[in-house]
Amino acid sequence: MELFTHLWAGLQNLLGIKPVLVVAAGVVVGILGGAMPGVSPSMAVAILLPFTFGMSPTMGMVMLCAIYLASNYGGSITAVMINTPGTPSAVVTAFDGYPLAKNGRPGYGLGVSLVASVWGGFVGIIILILFSAPLAKVALKFWPAEYFSLALMGLSTVSSMAGKRWVESLIAVLLGLLLNTIGLDHVNGVNRFTFDILNLFDGFSFVPALIGLFALSEVFQNVEENDYSAYKTVTDKVSVWPSVREYLSLKWSILRSGVLGTLIGIFPGAGGTIASFIAYDVEKRLSKHPEQFGQGALEGVAAAEASNSSSVGGALVPLLTLGIPGSASTAVLIGALMIHELRPGPELFTKHPDLVYTLFSSLFMANVVLYLLGTWGSRLWIKVTQVPKTVLYPMIFAFSIVGSFAVRASVFDVGVCLGFGIVGWMLKKYHYPLSPIVLGLVLGALIETNLQMTLVMGGPALLFTRPLSATLLAITAVLLVWPVIVELREK
Amino acid sequence: MEELASSLNNIKGLAAIVGAGAALLVLALCVFAACGKKDRLGSLAMAFVMMEVAGAFLFLTQGIEVNEFMESSPRLMPQLWGIPLLLVAILQLIRVWRAPLVKAPRHGRLDKVFIVFVVVCAAIMSFKTLGFFVSTGAMLAVLMLVLGERRFVLIAGMSAGWMLFTWLVFNKLLLLGLPVGTLFAR
Numbered sequence: 001m002e003l004f005t006h007l008w009a010g011l012q013n014l015l016g017i018k019p020v021l022v023v024a025a026g027v028v029v030g031i032l033g034g035a036m037p038g039v040s041p042s043m044a045v046a047i048l049l050p051f052t053f054g055m056s057p058t059m060g061m062v063m064l065c066a067i068y069l070a071s072n073y074g075g076s077i078t079a080v081m082i083n084t085p086g087t088p089s090a091v092v093t094a095f096d097g098y099p100l101a102k103n104g105r106p107g108y109g110l111g112v113s114l115v116a117s118v119w120g121g122f123v124g125i126i127i128l129i130l131f132s133a134p135l136a137k138v139a140l141k142f143w144p145a146e147y148f149s150l151a152l153m154g155l156s157t158v159s160s161m162a163g164k165r166w167v168e169s170l171i172a173v174l175l176g177l178l179l180n181t182i183g184l185d186h187v188n189g190v191n192r193f194t195f196d197i198l199n200l201f202d203g204f205s206f207v208p209a210l211i212g213l214f215a216l217s218e219v220f221q222n223v224e225e226n227d228y229s230a231y232k233t234v235t236d237k238v239s240v241w242p243s244v245r246e247y248l249s250l251k252w253s254i255l256r257s258g259v260l261g262t263l264i265g266i267f268p269g270a271g272g273t274i275a276s277f278i279a280y281d282v283e284k285r286l287s288k289h290p291e292q293f294g295q296g297a298l299e300g301v302a303a304a305e306a307s308n309s310s311s312v313g314g315a316l317v318p319l320l321t322l323g324i325p326g327s328a329s330t331a332v333l334i335g336a337l338m339i340h341e342l343r344p345g346p347e348l349f350t351k352h353p354d355l356v357y358t359l360f361s362s363l364f365m366a367n368v369v370l371y372l373l374g375t376w377g378s379r380l381w382i383k384v385t386q387v388p389k390t391v392l393y394p395m396i397f398a399f400s401i402v403g404s405f406a407v408r409a410s411v412f413d414v415g416v417c418l419g420f421g422i423v424g425w426m427l428k429k430y431h432y433p434l435s436p437i438v439l440g441l442v443l444g445a446l447i448e449t450n451l452q453m454t455l456v457m458g459g460p461a462l463l464f465t466r467p468l469s470a471t472l473l474a475i476t477a478v479l480l481v482w483p484v485i486v487e488l489r490e491k
Numbered sequence: 492m493e494e495l496a497s498s499l500n501n502i503k504g505l506a507a508i509v510g511a512g513a514a515l516l517v518l519a520l521c522v523f524a525a526c527g528k529k530d531r532l533g534s535l536a537m538a539f540v541m542m543e544v545a546g547a548f549l550f551l552t553q554g555i556e557v558n559e560f561m562e563s564s565p566r567l568m569p570q571l572w573g574i575p576l577l578l579v580a581i582l583q584l585i586r587v588w589r590a591p592l593v594k595a596p597r598h599g600r601l602d603k604v605f606i607v608f609v610v611v612c613a614a615i616m617s618f619k620t621l622g623f624f625v626s627t628g629a630m631l632a633v634l635m636l637v638l639g640e641r642r643f644v645l646i647a648g649m650s651a652g653w654m655l656f657t658w659l660v661f662n663k664l665l666l667l668g669l670p671v672g673t674l675f676a677r
Contacts, residue, residue: 394634414615
């Protein structure tokens with residue numbers, strides 16, 4: 001009952017022209033960003049973060065979450081129409097979405113992806129609402145030892161989920177953590193690796209580093225590939241959409257994939273891409289017509305879209321309850337919370353319940369707006385792909401510069417953004433993932449503070465004598481050793 | 492060791508560390524090439540750089556002040572992350588070395604990447620004198636030209652539009668006050 005009261009209060013904060021416009025603007029920007037090949041959800045959220053500086057923390061977060069939610073759907077538009085996923089998580093949507101478009105039924109691909117995204121999003125939000133408040137209550141009882149072990153476990157999932165690239169992922173995580181040690185020590189206040197550079201005393205600012213890693217590295221990669229032609233699309237093919245009965249026949253696929261996507265989204269490093277691959281695979285196995293998958297199966301499109309949209313809700317669970325990001329985009333959201341001087345974690349529920357429940361309500365609203373705008377604007381969104389890259393890439397540079405500068409009005413931060421962009425581009429060339437670096441940068445401070453506090457409170461033994469902490473550390477050890485065992489077995 | 496590490500904690504020290512790292516990398520690449528690993532030089536270099544980064548952090552950690560009366564040490568975290576990074580980077584070096592086949596990344600227009608990088612650097616460095624709006628507006632125009640855009644009306648329109656947009660949004664709406672530059676300041 002208390003939950004509904006909070007939600008109702010949150011919804012009331014959204015009644016009015018301004019909040020609705022904020023949500024709608026976030027959804028439009030998210031769809032456009034997602035539909036542009038080369039602009040990932042995390043990139044869209046990072047680039048537009050500075051535009052929320054003048055807003056209240058609540059409205060800022062509402063807008064960023066709307067962008068995050070909508071960009072996951074936006075990626076499916078280009079996946080269906082031109083077989084070019086706008087976001088990595090839409091790769092699976094293209095498996096069956098594009099064959100539908102090729103067979104003259106693009107409306108089916110777009111319609112199913114939209115409806116599955118919206119309902120998958122609802123599933124994710126419902127699970128987020130149901131589980132985050134109780135989880136936050138449990139988390140409030142956590143000692144620093146538990147926090148340290150939990151954050152460590154979160155990081156270890158990154159390498160265990162990376163498959164054969166586990167070493168590269170582990171290196172990336174450790175690099176992020178090491179870079180986080182630059183600046184004043186969080187507990188003792190001692191200078192570390194600052195080289196007498198005043199700007200480094202606070203360490204690297206999150207936002208410029210994130211923008212550099214996610215946005216600039218991508219643009220540098222595309223510049224190197226030297227392909228700037230816009231995609232050719234035929235918008236008049238968006239014709240017949242599925243009937244209500246056809247949508248209803250997909251309800252179980254959407255529900256299953258929605259639940260699966262949310263659960264996978266909760267794990268740091270997993271995110272929408274892994275969720276959509278697994279959900280697609282599950283649906284294919286359960287289907288009576290698995291041979292139709294890859295040829296234009298509606299269940300395939302529904303599974304991919306429902307799971308990647310619901311992963312948004314899942315990724316927000318650890319972010320809001322524990323202060324641990326579940327995906328690259330939520331790592332950016334952590335940066336946004338910090339800029340607005342809010343500490344992500346269970347205290348958000350006790351100190352700023354209005355923000356949390358307004359955010360929950362806004363996600364519902366964003367899904368409804370997404371449905372309306374998705375239905376109305378499919379022909380329009382596809383035109384985004386026709387923006388020439390000779391214009392798009394310079395614009396991304398310009399947005400990245402303004403975004404990095406606006407955080408602290410510091411030219412040094414713009415240089416940091418550019419530096420991280422170059423480093424990110426080089427790492428990507430050699431198959432090092434970038435999200436783990438961001439997770440390391442974000443979680444480094446949390447890990448350090450809690451470990452140091454644990455040591456002060458009772459020494460290292462406390463990590464192993466508290467049952468939950470010991471369990472989490474054991475799981476961490478298994479997660480770290482597992483890829484090694486798999487590799488040795490394969491040999 | 493501690494004295495040397497703390498004496499390197501300044502700009503000159505940073506330059507010396509970067510220089511030494513680059514020299515070591517070149518030497519290592521020569522050794523790798525001489526051992527017949529030319530097909531995977533990039534991947535080996537990447538792992539070697541990670542080893543160097545970890546090594547540099549671990550070395551500099553020796554120069555961090557420690558308060559003996561405190562229970563926790565500021566050296567703890569760099570060591571906690573630096574040692575595993577060093578070990579995993581060595582493992583990666585061995586893996587790449589022993590792999591029967593390493594997929595080499597395709598090198599495209601590196602010259603264009605370099606030009607773009609220089610243009611953006613120039614824009615950043617001219618913030619103080621030309622101000623944010625003119626610098627980024629000019630950067631937009633030059634980048635579009637570099638990337639092959641030849642519709643000059645579009646280029647001019649985008650640059651002017653960007654300057655107007657950022658001025659309106661950041662200086663008038665969000666009141667963030669982006670710098671106008673010493674050249675244009677009253």
